[in-house]
Amino acid sequence: MDIFYNLIKCLVFSIYWLLIASITFRVLIKRRSIPSSMSWLLIVYIIPLIGISIWFFFGELYLGKRQKKIANRIWSISNKWLNELRSCTYIFQMNNSEVATSLFQLCKHRQGIAGIKSNKLKLLTNTKKTMQILIRDIYLARKNIEMVFYIWKPGGIADDVAIALIDSAKRGIHCRLMLDSAGSVEFFQSPWVEIMRESGIQIVEALKVSILRVFLRRIDVRQHRKIVLIDNYITYSGSMNLVDPYLFKKSSGVGQWIDLMTRIEGPIASTIGIIYSCDWEIETGFKILPPLPNKNMIKNESNQNSSIQVIASGPGFPENMIHQALLTAIYSARYELIMTTPYLVPSEDLLHAICTAAQRGVKVSIIIPLYHDSILVKWASRVFFSELLEAGVNIYQFKKGLLHSKSILVDQQLSLIGTVNLDMRSLWLNFEITLVIDDSNFGRNLLCIHNQYISDSYLLDKKVWSMRAYWTRVLEKIFYFLSPLL
Template sequence: MANYARIKKGIVSRYIRRGMILLFEFESLVDVWKLIIGNIIIINIMLSIMIVFFQRRDPKTVWTWLLVLYFIPVFGIFIYFILGQDYRKSKMFKVKEMEDTLHYSVARQERFFAERTKGMESLYIYNYIKLIRYNLNSGASMFTVYNKIAIFNNGRDKFKNLISDIRSAKRYIHIEYYIIKNDYLFDALSKELILKARQGVEVRILGDGMGVRFMPKYKWEQLKSEGIKVGIFFPAMLGWINPRMNYRNHRKIVVIDDYIGYIGGFNIGKEYIGADPRFGNWRDTHLRLTGESVLSLEVRFALDWNYSVKENLFADPKYNINDMYDEFINNLKKRSHEICCVQIIASGPDSSTKQVRNNFIELFGGAKHHIYIQTPYFIPDEAVLSALIVAVRSGIDVRIMIPCKPDHPFVYWATLSWAGTLLYEGAKVYTYENGFLHAKTVMVDSKCACVGTANMDIRSFELNFEVNATIYDEETTEKLENDFINDISLSKELTVEIFEKRGFIRRFKEQFSRLLSPLL
């Protein structure tokens, strides 16, 4: 009985101590709150000076932040520290050995195109030489010729094929996703990955700190105990709370044995296979690549992995790039594979070049007949919007397809507002009604397409790490355009007459969200 009393007394004392600590922390938070309230004007002025004079931002973004700070004086400060800080440090994302080899290969390929451009007038890709060379020079995006592409619009089909490819892996499996959720889809993939790890296949999984924040730690530990390596990009500092909303790794990449690659919009979670009633059918676009372009995906994965885990894969001979230019020339001589030209382009806050955005602008500017766009979020910057307006006014058939329902309310209302701008210019706008549209595709003139992880919004252009495949192939582009045309039958056309009938509340939501566009 005495022991029980001592134990009870100890427990009570422990709770008292914890209560005192919490009370002290509460008092500290109150003091901090009082300090902020008492000095709100000075804090706003200091932040304003920092934003205007010490950060290289777009003027529209500067004005938006000033509006937030002065119209929402207290909470605006917290919003700024969550969304407004600049973490751009390009050196953090580089691996010198890989960079030197890649730049050498790019320089040699650039000379190849420069010396032979005059003799390429009759070739299909001649109309896109400017875009190819731009991607080479500004983004070190190797031009690949021999590839094969399979298109997936349904998550169940995509993951069925992915699991089949995982089962065939002999050397390594590299997986990178923005969102990885703790549900039965992840459990099914984990089971297959564990089996391959036990067979001696090297398995690496890289997730984004925001996108995997709800994954229990024991799940990662279970994979590690089986020999699977796990990396987290910009991990959360406070458990589930991650104050770094910007600079997220939005890429979705899988590479298997240097030969098979996946890129597109599907993440890992039950909603992506249409099993979440909130969204219903999930309409997305994902590519399965085989051929030369897969090596470019592996380079991208290796850079992200090196930053997150500090393991340089290219120091290991089994992941050696060798000379990508030599492989390009050898394949040209062999002509032993299916011709489908692809460039893997990547962009992010680690680069001053808005590679994905500029790729879109060049595609829009070179259009001769039509431009088809599918995107869940349409919040273009001034350059992209101007390129599309010029295209419409030049007689180009511009069609944009967006979702009929929101997954992020402010983004959705801003999307409708910007889509309305193009609608008034003469573009055709459709809202996809058969579930949720998450595809990120651009098709031009049935000749060239761009598919990947980047949305048609400022966040994808400037704040997130993205990767797309630019495809110079008529057959693949026509397949993507046929999917777009089929989706029109499952959509409603948003006409000017319908758009004009919006009520006051909806107009207010759209206009307010539009003002916040640089931050969304």
Template sequence: MIYTIGIIIYIIISAIITIRLLLNGMRPTKILGWLFAIFTIPIGGIFLYFMLGRNRRKNKLFRLKKTPRVAAFMERAVAECAPISAKEFNEHHKIISMITQNSLFRPSTGNEVKLLKNGRTTFEAIFEAIKNANKFIYLEYYIFEEGGLTTELFNLFNTKINDGVDIYILYDGIGSLSLSKAYIKKLQNIGVKIHKFLPIQFGKFLSSINYRNHRKIIVIDGEIGFTGGINTADKYIKGDPNLGIWYDTHLQLKGPSVNNLKAIFALDWYLVSNDESILNTSYFSKNLVNGNSTVQIVHSGPDDNFPATKQMYFSIINEAKDYVYIANPYIIPGESILDALKVAALSGVDVRLLLSQKSDNLIVKWCVRSYFENLLQAGVKIYLFEDGFLHSKTIVSDDTISSVGTTNLDIRSFEQNYEVNAVIYDNYFAIQLREDFLEDCHKSTLLAYDTFVTRPWSHKIKEGIAKIFSPVL
């Protein structure tokens, strides 16, 4: 009797999931994949679907409460960034329009953009900015890992709290899983406001574990901001036993674009805390003109209508005329980005990908390599960085447009994570980023198609098995 009831419940749940799959507008191959899992792996297939397969973007499981105060805050955030329209910016006007539609923020002039290479340079700049804070410090990280950096940050925070500075810290519940209660308590005891983004909770385990906040944002007094690929972890300074030093790229921003970073942090904080006091429009800085760069902030998350950072990458690749150079540790591109890279290369564009020879995850390593043969065949140049672990997330094209941010070239970043990138429309910065990219290429190994296709069959099998997991990596 119990067995019969279990079978009936299983059939009903499977039928409901089948209807949801058909209504959610997934690709046919993805629908077939989930149906195969559900009907061939009893119970386990259903469990995997609820954890990994639901269309978060369509279902809006964590929709931000659109209160009048939130609406007023976002209206002010958009208005206070000294924006320019796509029509005022002839080149890349399509990209500008697309990002504006997705993320609301238009490009702003008068920004100073400083390229920060690797952990030591980045944290020297961050610590100096924190020392000069007078009003508030917002800090948001995927990985906030205890060590020498967090000890130094605690000491700085203790000083700034005594000076009357408000400090807010937002960290991801999975990426910062190792952060101890003792350290959190120490921060709270000195007056730091700290929250966990989507913590692991029994009642919300299936709906939240697969969706993470991968953003790295620091905003100080609304006047200086930081974003990019670098987390708060000692491995960016001292390295780790398996991978060595983590090499990465970060940005220091001054100017109107900092108001956009502030708005993103404030909304993320409000999403997890329901604390409306963070929606303080007086914290927006006015008349910020610190440089000559035009910057547009693009953010995306699984609750947005469209994958904004994915569309940003796709558009830059698609518009490239002479070259497009991408540094990224996790290139699991999906069909559209993969086709864009191949079409660009076949059209005569100099397409180069810079990845790390080493990997922090074996499945990811073989999945990334499963795309190499097809890309190399199309004429894409692939460089493997061997001196440590390359973690940068940059793209630069035609000496006119570039982006530095948190977004990996994989389905997880495009569809499941909360991400943020700064798009810079500036020739000088693009040339600087291009030269930095080429310098790293000189330290790397260029793969040859004729050699790569003769790799051992054992490697090909590992690639094929790993590629099955690409939608959830």
């Protein structure tokens, strides 16, 4: 009996250290940031049972086998389409403003195409009005409607969007809807799924969450994009989920979510369409390449001096692209940099770039929510405040709801708007999208919105912040330890 007991003990002991050694090897061999690597090693060694479990589910970036295979070859298949797109020289902007040149050169080098001109842009700041405009566009659609959202929550005006889609599908419009499985769990449990499918709408549950799938791929890789594409000409993108702002998370006590969307008409729809095509193929295995833009789409002669790039991230897309774009934009700033984000847990490189911008004389403002839906992120973000304030960064805490907008404005000329939060999950993990816009008129409009946010915010005082309670500093450090894993 003692021999059997000792054998079992040795076996368990050997498996335990084999797991520890294996995880250590995986952490060291993969070129992660040093803080991220240290966090993983510490959590595995200090609380091994919990650490090993977390690593098993969240430590490696991977999709299911079929999805991974498609993702790895997606851009090589799309190269033929991209080459054909390059031949449409009439849509490309050859010159950019001084502040935008570096970022557009980076995008061209890594994604293969220059910025696209002749687009009509409109900023939308009110979620209810945005949905009303979207419903109008859905009813006016002539050919196709494609959508992808992280969250679709039934109820209120979101149901009006569903009705509009159903009516459009019944009159022969080809409608495709892709929703994240975790974010839109209430939608997939509702009757709308069957009603929509019966009307002819194709619905895909992206990155399905189930007990069996947790052993096949990471469960926290999420489809976080928000895209609407209508007739391959009108497109929407930004931070808004498909929810009624008066009903969404009403019980959380943070107020209405404040979002920012961009509605665009023009040839940029083709590049957004290829991103949607890639996402659709990763989930379904079927390719739905968008048509190439034709000269009839070039209707906006007044916007010949502006241009747009689209940056997509996630498995199968150019690695670290959004992180590089953010760094390039920040280092391009000469006199003003304004950033809005609901989640402020930047990488060390981003933190250094923001502080350096302030220290070299750029007026840097970061606008974040005063009230938050995530306790973890709220406390983790606080640890960065001291360093930012010391560098001269203005930190504004928005008090009229949960500021969910994700935007950057550089020198009132270069704008970045999309789904990307300033946290590790958006930068390294999820499927995200960002619009890079080189347009002074658009920049001035975004500045007006930022100034409105600032007028509805508290300015964090450096002296008051330095006098905060000791126990809060300890709590901040604990959550900072976990920040590379958030």
